[in-house]
Amino acid sequence: MSTPMQRPAAPAPVPPRQTSRTGKVVMLSGSAAVVVLAWAGAPWWAVTVVAVVGIVMPGVILLAQVVLPHDSEHKRDVMLAALRYWDRRADRKRKQREQRRRRGK
Structure with missing residues (x-):
């Protein structure tokens, strides 16, 4: 008796890498918030705080994605x-x- 020959299985396809747009969304929303606050006549310190957070948060998110993909x-x-x-x-x-x-x- 002979055993049937088995063909090696094809390798499993690699799923496409999902990219995140979180940093871009945060940056856009931060910029929009700064513009709205400045247009509405908010105090300078409120506009500054929102601007700093709008700049820092995308950097933190990007760093987290680089360090922990x-x-x-x-x-x-x-x-x-x-x-x-x-x-x-x-x-x-x-x-x-x-x-x-x-x-x-």
Whole structure:
């Protein structure tokens, strides 16, 4: 008896990468908000705050997308490293507070 020959399966198609337009939308909405506030006669500090937020937020979103891309296989490792760092930092601050409290007694 002979066994039938099997052909190797074709590789699975790679799904297209989805791009995010969040940064562009935030930037456009920030610019529109600044224009509306300035046109409505809002105080200068309110216009400045909205303008700064409108400039900073797209940068933060872009940085987050670069550091943690949606399809990254290392995303979990980066998040775990950040969580460990924050835990060590919180422990260090807690120990410093305890030492200061002991010295004060």
